[in-house]
Amino acid sequence: MLLDRKTPPSFHTIEEVNILPLQTQKLTNGMPLHWLNAGSQPVLRLELVFNAGNIQEAKPNASFLTVKMLGEGTKKYTASEIMENIDSYGAFIDFHHGAERISISIYTSCKHLEKVLPLLVDLINESIFPPKALENIKNITVQSLKVNEEKNNYVAGKRFKEALFGKTHPYGKSLDTNYILAVQQSDLIT
Numbered sequence: 001m002l003l004d005r006k007t008p009p010s011f012h013t014i015e016e017v018n019i020l021p022l023q024t025q026k027l028t029n030g031m032p033l034h035w036l037n038a039g040s041q042p043v044l045r046l047e048l049v050f051n052a053g054n055i056q057e058a059k060p061n062a063s064f065l066t067v068k069m070l071g072e073g074t075k076k077y078t079a080s081e082i083m084e085n086i087d088s089y090g091a092f093i094d095f096h097h098g099a100e101r102i103s104i105s106i107y108t109s110c111k112h113l114e115k116v117l118p119l120l121v122d123l124i125n126e127s128i129f130p131p132k133a134l135e136n137i138k139n140i141t142v143q144s145l146k147v148n149e150e151k152n153n154y155v156a157g158k159r160f161k162e163a164l165f166g167k168t169h170p171y172g173k174s175l176d177t178n179y180i181l182a183v184q185q186s187d188l189i190t
Contacts, residue, residue, distance in 0.1 A: 044113065047105040048124070054099045054170035060179040062187040065137060067097040069188060070104065072133035074126040079133060082119065091116050093123075099170045129188045142177050 020036045027033055057063040071093065072079045086093055091108035104124070108116045148154040158174045165172030 041110065043107065043109050045105055045107050046113075046117075046120075047103055048120075049101050049103045051100065052102045053097060054173045058190065059183060059187045060173065061175055062183050063102065064097045064175060065134065065141070065180070065183050066129075066188045067095045067102045068137050068141070069129045069134060070095055070123050070127050072137070073128050073130045074122045075128060076122055076126060077119070079130075082123070085119055086116065089116050093120070099173070129185050131185050134183075134185055134188070138180050138183065141175065141180050145175050145177060145180070 020038055023035050023037060025033045052066075053063050071082055074082070077085065086106075089108060089112040091106060091112065094105045094107075096103045096105070104120070106116060106120055161172045161174065167173065
């Protein structure tokens with residue numbers, strides 16, 4: 001049966017919004033842990049946020065490539081083994097880069113957290129940044145950048161940030177082909 005688009009769907013006014021209270025605890029290493037207790041849920045999102053990004057990098061675009069390389073291999077696992085392991089548990093991992101922070105988010109079912117968590121720890125502590133994978137990611141990034149530089153909204157956003165903050169300020173920095181190609185494996189490890 002097709003929907004009757006002439007008749008709007010029924011709705012009701014939201015009268016009250018309940019936001020769960022944030023809970024915080026200090027871990028033994030001094031890092032804060034924040035969470036919301038929403039009761040028992042079948043899936044969860046775990047997000048690790050680090051003070052990093054453009055503001056912390058010694059070489060332009062190195063922090064961006066570092067984040068992109070985290071899933072490309074560790075001392076224990078190849079990139080394909082990492083993805084196979086994540087996929088086998090129905091999980092998903094996402095890496096995000098920003099001016100002040102980078103984050104790693106993993107989406108998984110609660111029952112598989114104990115199996116997925118050690119892999120996440122391995123990605124953070126044991127990444128090896130394979131040179132061949134770095135070259136591939138640099139090439140992909142350069143090609144994506146060329147495509148984006150043909151888009152008005154990308155160019156306008158880039159120029160706006162540069163005009164507002166300046167090209168050398170962490171908030172005004174953008175990806176640049178020359179900087180991307182200049183990044184070496186040693187720039188990611190430091």
